[in-house]
Amino acid sequence: MKIGFKLNGKNVEFDSPPETRLADILKGSAKIQSLRTSCYRGLCRGCSIFFNGDLVSSCLIPAFQARDAEIVTYEGISRLNExxxxxxxxxxxxxxxxxxxxxxxxxxxxxxxxxxxxxxxxxxxxxxxxxxxxxxxxxxxxxxxxxxxxxxxxxxxxxxx
Ligand code: FES
Ligand code: FES
Missing domain, CATH: 1.10.150.120 ([2Fe-2S]-binding domain)
Incomplete structure (x- = not known):
């Protein structure tokens, strides 16, 4: 299925089975290099992203939930003066x-x-x-x-x- 969302300020769309974890789309198709995936259980938090403003573990989010979401990774926040x-x-x-x-x-x-x-x-x-x-x-x-x-x-x- 096609899944579109905003990633670090840009509209993106990926073709993926709906149950794929968002962390895998970000690391794989979107080539986000800052994500670390060790546990896939929400424990290590190396896969943290801002998802509609909240800090979450992207390994816990099925891809279909990302549709129309606003996602910011470390690559996005590292540009902020703050x-x-x-x-x-x-x-x-x-x-x-x-x-x-x-x-x-x-x-x-x-x-x-x-x-x-x-x-x-x-x-x-x-x-x-x-x-x-x-x-x-x-x-x-x-x-x-x-x-x-x-x-x-x-x-x-x-x-x-
Ligand atoms: S891979 Fe460990 S919290 Fe996501
Ligand atoms: S794992 Fe990075 S400083 Fe300890």
Missing amino acids: IEDILKGFDDTGYEPCDYCRPGKIMTLHSILESSMEPDNHQVLEAFEGINCSCTDLSTLLSSVKAGAYYRRRRRRDRNS
């Missing part, structure tokens, strides 16, 4: 996600900062459940989120002044 806030937070605190998990972590952080510019530790830890790897200690993660949130608040303040 992502600089997150990257500055990483630099300030020495948080260095590897290339494998970096897209999913930046997507998750962006989602947190879109809903709150002063997220508390509980919110962060809940959002990072499943993707917080043992390469980084929790206090560095939390410090980097706080630093990113500070830059995001400053950006909004400057924009409104």
Whole structure:
């Protein structure tokens, strides 16, 4: 069946069996390189996308549900100026996600900062459940989120002044 949706601002259409997982269409036909698919159970969150504005695991979405949806991947959000806030937070605190998990972590952080510019530790830890790897200690993660949130608040303040 033909399945059309908006992908990173462009209208696209793919021919696919309706039960195919969206993650496979994005990785295969759409050639989205940032997606990681390990578990196919919504646990690792490497396949995170914004689906009509919500951060979701694309491995849990059957292709037919994507019809007419607005989908943004890491390739889409990495063009936003706001992502600089997150990257500055990483630099300030020495948080260095590897290339494998970096897209999913930046997507998750962006989602947190879109809903709150002063997220508390509980919110962060809940959002990072499943993707917080043992390469980084929790206090560095939390410090980097706080630093990113500070830059995001400053950006909004400057924009409104
Ligand atoms: S592949 Fe692990 S959450 Fe989608
Ligand atoms: S898996 Fe990427 S930093 Fe740990």
